[in-house]
Amino acid sequence: MPELPEVETVRRGIAPVLEGARIERADILDARLVRPFDPGIVAGELAGERVRAVDRRGKYLLVRFESGRVLLMHLRMTGSLRHAARGALAADRATRAVLRMDNGSDVAFRDVRRFGTWELLEPQEVRPTLAERLGPEPLGAFSAARLGRRLEGRRAPLKSALLDQRTVAGLGNIYVDEALWHSRLHPLRSAGGLDGDELRRLHRALRRVLRLGIARQGSTLRDYTAPDGSYGSMQDEFRAYGRAGQPCDRCRAVLERIVVGGRGTTFCPRCQALTRASGPS
Template sequence: MPELPEVETVRRQLEPVLLGHRLSSVSIADSRLTRPTSPQVVEQRLTGRQIVGVERRGKYLIFELGTVNWIVHLRMTGSFTTTDAGGREPETHIRARVVLDDGTVLRYRDVRRFGTWSLLDDVERDAFFSERLGPEPLGEAFDEAWLGTRLAGSRSTIKAMLLDQATAAGVGNIYADESLWRAGVHPARPAASLTGAEIERLIDALREALQQGIRRQGATLRDYRAPDGTNGAMQDEFAVYTREGEPCERCAAPVAKTRVAGRGTWFCPSCQDK
């Protein structure tokens, strides 16, 4: 489940491979990928373009192609792999292939076919992001004033608010649970009940969890792979996520699993305040 750290890892690996190169050929094997646009139209519009930027916004990858932006969301099981790197990449569920002008082959794999590719010009892109994404949690705009205002006007749980991409772009199930544990806040707490001190702690906790995820090149639970084919290592450092029954490393109480905001949720029932 690629979240901000996983997508940022993908971006950092793809940037040096793609930047400055042209797309010699593009073939898309899954018509779902580009809906509602047809794969043929997207193939034709991508082919021959030069990649002048490789960016990320929330969980979206943005390949800047001059007059158009190729925007990719990996959703649950999407991944890019570059070949020539030993040919060890999986052969199943390849939904698209891109060949660069230097012969590099970029493969797009997506078992569950939830991922999306779209082409937007700069105006469309800005509108697309501004109407659904809040600030980058690692950026300056994500501060106590912003989060405090959002939480104060909410009647849902803090976990649901963290998962809302309009609160902080790029947070998913893993980093929501990990940051709430770091902050010592129970995931089912009403968002509006957090104190100023808790909001400050949560901002720091979220940033730390995301930065740790980036340092560890993301978390590989099942499908996620970096473009060079390697696994992330963040799953080895989870404090609570998927660790039901194991001792909390802060207070030794067993980690509990429950369901919050419709998602599997792991937390320490002893040191995350209800």
């Protein structure tokens, strides 16, 4: 599933195409994309809107219109955006919607698994919708102390707490595994039981792996690509995710895989040891 670095890469790739352009026509080809709303009605509402900015919040893309409305896009597991000159988009059965812009570009939303969503929010709905769903941005004004406050009192496993988008926005399975490896913290640690040094290590690691992911244009494991069709290379930097059975790059112990909160999780049993004192209470 695309996480913060992948969505930020998509944002950077599609913003120059959309910003300043007006939607001449919207074709919503899959009713699931905008349910429970009628796709014809949503398409009609989008037509005529001019894009002021393309932003990101957590794993969401925000297409902000001059009217104050926002088209909230969530890529989910396999969503991506493609763009080409008018009429030049390749035929693709995975295309769920196409925006035809007045600058001569067509922008397609492609989604093999069909879990992605579009929500057209009125101006007064934007702030409360995002506030209800998302915690702070980890690459914004976000300190180790603030991370500690977000985790304070949480008895859930550390990995589960970090995957909760209301704790910190934009984190997913890949970058949490990577951050926990870099910070030498076991994924089953009690989220509220970290001391000051551990919080600082985790805070540094989260920002480090997210910035590296953006620099590498995300991780391409199956379906993810940037809007120009290029692939990310963050997978070449993995130290934990997907490497169960391989030697740890730090201590050479064999990496192990467990399931935490229903998510496959890879860690080093030596570098990220779970002690009796630090385990879930």
